[in-house]
Amino acid sequence: KDHVRTNNIKFINGNAYVVTPMREVFRRDDINQWTNISKEISENEKLREQNYEMGGFNDIDGFSSNDMYAAGDDGDCWHYNGHKWINIDLPINTNINTVCCADDGYVYLGASMETIVKGRKDKWEVVQSKQSNYSIRKIVNFKNEIYISSFYGLSILEDGKLLRVPYIGIGDCNYLATDEKQTHLVTGGASDIFIFDGETWREVISNDL
Numbered sequence: 001k002d003h004v005r006t007n008n009i010k011f012i013n014g015n016a017y018v019v020t021p022m023r024e025v026f027r028r029d030d031i032n033q034w035t036n037i038s039k040e041i042s043e044n045e046k047l048r049e050q051n052y053e054m055g056g057f058n059d060i061d062g063f064s065s066n067d068m069y070a071a072g073d074d075g076d077c078w079h080y081n082g083h084k085w086i087n088i089d090l091p092i093n094t095n096i097n098t099v100c101c102a103d104d105g106y107v108y109l110g111a112s113m114e115t116i117v118k119g120r121k122d123k124w125e126v127v128q129s130k131q132s133n134y135s136i137r138k139i140v141n142f143k144n145e146i147y148i149s150s151f152y153g154l155s156i157l158e159d160g161k162l163l164r165v166p167y168i169g170i171g172d173c174n175y176l177a178t179d180e181k182q183t184h185l186v187t188g189g190a191s192d193i194f195i196f197d198g199e200t201w202r203e204v205i206s207n208d209l
Contacts, residue, residue: 007058007072011180013065021056025070025080038070041078041085061099061107069107071096077109079121091126092117100139102146108157110136114150116157127160138176142185143198149173154187167201168194 004026006018016028025038036042057076062068066082075093078085090109098110108127109117112135116127134151141147146157147165154173155162168187176187185196193205 007056008060010060010062012060012062012068015065017060017062017068019057019060019070019072023056023070023072023076023078025057025060025068027065037080038085058095058097059099061101063101063105067101069099069101071099071109075111088122088124090117090124092129094129095135097135098138100141100146102141103144108139108146110139110148112136116148127157128162137174140176140178140185142178142182142196147176147185147187149176149187165201 004020004024006020009016009018018026018028018034020026022042023038024036024042026034027037028034057070057072060068060070068080069077070080071077073095075090075096077088077090077096079088092111092115094111094113094115096109096111100108102108105120106118107120111117114128114130114132114134114136116136117124118127119125136148136150138149139146148155148157148162150173151171152164153170154165154168154176156165171189173187174189178185183197187194188205191205192203195202195204
């Protein structure tokens, strides 16, 4: 009813969380009941002015409802401990598109210029950064692997290197997601959709059909 524009949504610890371009984070508590848990950020006068210059939050993820990370443009990243939001000083200033809290206990951030950052709380490192016009689109944890989608297709991050998933072609990975129990991984683009159960890839929608 407030005509809030949303950038992304994640299911964390039994609740849906939505992020907005105004550095807002809303938690869904019930049908038509959303609670703004980021008022200390979105209502701060200085930060509110910055919201018009920066792109706000683009994505959110969490290990629990008391340990969440929200990030957006110009390397803007915040940690929520269940009581307050803490701004994180990252080693990058590129636009962050995707946040993934993985099973290995690390947070993975995917950004423009094909940048990948790994860390947690106040310790972060750049895994990859290139002088490129392309962005990391999505990072998803699936069955103890870190999957990363970009213009170049789908890759797995292993020992700081990206290994291409050969079944998925270049440009096919605008979308990448898994369900809460990680039973399947789904990826696709404008006209092709693929699903993976941990062993076998299947093309469920093809441009050739």
